Amino acid sequence: MSRVVIPYKPQPRQQVYHQTEADEILYGGAAGGGKSEATIWDALKYAMQYPGSRQIIFRRTYPDLKRSIIARTLQVFPKELGKYNQSKYEWTFVNGSVIELAYWDNDSNYTNYQGAEYDVIRWEELTQFEEKWYLYMLSRLRGSKPFPRSVKSTTNPGGVGHTWVKKRFVSPGPAETVHRIRETDDEGNTLFWPEGTPLAGEPIIRSRIFIPATVHDNQALVQSDPGYLARLLALPDIERKQLLEGDWDVFAGQYFGEFSRAVHVVDPFEIPREWKKYRALDEGYTDPFVCLWIALAPDGTGYLYRELAQTKLLTSEQVEITRLNSPVRERYEYNVADTSFWNKAKTENITPAEIFAQKDVPLIQAKKERVNGWKRVREWLHVTDEVDWVTGNKYKTAKLKIFSTCVKAIEAIPAMMHDPRKVEDVAAHALDHIPDALRYWVMSQPTAAKGEKPWGANPESLPGGKREDFDDEDDDLPEVEGFW
Structure with missing residues (x-):
């Protein structure tokens, strides 16, 4: 049997991401934290560990997918382990596992995944996606094989999905803590397991965790490109807080930036x-x-x-x-x-x-x-x-x-x-x-x-109001036409 060496040594924060178990995991929060690198190697490890498994990695646009995920996997995935099908955008491995590489840029993409089943769903730059797409794909997280299933995402703050991602992963509580969240309907009512399931009558609970990482957690990048940190420091205030510090309270395009x-x-x-x-x-x-x-x-x-x-x-x-x-x-x-x-x-x-x-x-x-x-x-x-x-x-x-x-x-x-x-x-x-x-x-x-x-x-600034018309007692307020 030939021996294949994996050319990847995770940084400490990436290692935390690889070892964490939860239903939904979000990793990152700032630029340069090694998010994409962690995604592709985590996907490969899972594919090798669970023969016949199926995963999917999403980017928002095809150019982003081609430039980051496709190009990088073609460069580093050992050819002894699998082959890439360019027409299907997917890797098929020697043990039967599959990793699809996909992009989701509009509502019409729903039809691409009707009836699909995945063991792990991965979203790169999650804040670029709409919440309804993410929620829909939760229904595709299923299968007949007893594999551990999860949704694993990476992101920076900002973008169209900033608010819902922050609410789902950052707001529930301290980072690096697995939070057990009750699932609810559109009105906020708790959902329960239906009859015929092992947990019938029990609340449906999913575990979520946010694992923050910044450029300082990726010393390999800092050492190979010392100027990258300087370029982040030189960004305008909002972009610097977002990309360097991973600040979730500010983001590019925010209207009420003064809110604190x-x-x-x-x-x-x-x-x-x-x-x-x-x-x-x-x-x-x-x-x-x-x-x-x-x-x-x-x-x-x-x-x-x-x-x-x-x-x-x-x-x-x-x-x-x-x-x-x-x-x-x-x-x-x-x-x-x-x-x-x-x-x-x-x-x-x-x-x-x-x-x-x-x-x-x-x-x-x-x-x-x-x-x-x-x-x-x-x-x-x-x-x-x-x-x-x-x-x-x-x-x-x-x-x-x-x-x-x-x-x-x-x-x-x-x-x-x-x-x-x-x-x-x-x-x-x-x-x-x-x-x-x-x-x-x-x-x-x-x-x-x-x-x-x-x-x-x-009182004089009230339309039609004069100071002598007002009394300090609430019960003596006059009725001004147009307000009552």
Whole structure:
């Protein structure tokens, strides 16, 4: 029997990746961590260890696949172990194992994998892919042979899939820890094993782990190309944090780059009764219906203190769930809503706004200016340096704060990206409904003059308002046409 020497010596972080067992594994997080190299050798090892196994490695485009995976495997895979079929883009090995090399660049690729079965599915640069493609391929992870099955991916931060990848792998908890995650449906309900399976009635749980790696973990690259590290250091701020440091809170194309958890996210507290309160709503059925509860402090700081985002609610259910989540002790200055609430259905002679009004939730129409609206949101998110006049210490703050319990808003706001066709606008995004509702509220607030507190602290800035018309008691608020 001939002896084949594998020309690969894994770096320490690559070794951790090779030895880790979980249903879903994400490796990388920065440039130069040896991600692609780890992928191809991990695939070869599995192919040799499990005769007759089948794997697939995805890149987003064919040029990427050809330049990285195909070229590298042709260069380093020992020819004694297998042959590459150029027309099928696949390696077939002497023990019957197969590694497919594929690209997925649009929704039509679904049809390529109907009925397919894989023991390991591998995604290179996972943040370049859409979440629905990843989830669909989970259904292709199956087979009759008792092999260990998993999805193993690599990536840098950034790209169209940044938010969902971060949520799935980075946000659940500490890195290098296997997290056991309950599978849920679209509404967040726990899924259970069906009857007829060994775990019937038990929650469906999958294990996930994120294994970070940076260029510093790939000393082979640093030694062979010392200038690579210098080139990463010379990148602009966002790209440097993303590619060198593996920072998941920033990425290229991010719209609200000023968003900072340390500044904008605060622990919940009891909102004082005298603070002015508002609700902002975005309509949806297949897309989520959104309601945000926002309070305005006397110093002009806005606090997003409660959120609701749920799909497949009829208008009557939307107004009911809004009321259920609004304590009777809370009074609202007004409820600003998407103009679509005033659209009549073809089969009905009543608008959603009228249904809300019938249930004592009167709505006012939002100003739908997008670019100007996003600029106003930026103003509320803008981070400033302030001084604590008691201690003399400097600190950073912003006009908008978000309770840590509003997890969907905290996820959505930093996920927004610039529209490549209209860079001043936000690109369409699966999570843009909460930012839209926030924009409606911001646009309903008059802009304060320099040195003046936003209205809520300044009654004269309310349209039609004069100072003598207002009393400090909530019960004596006048009814201003257009708001009630």
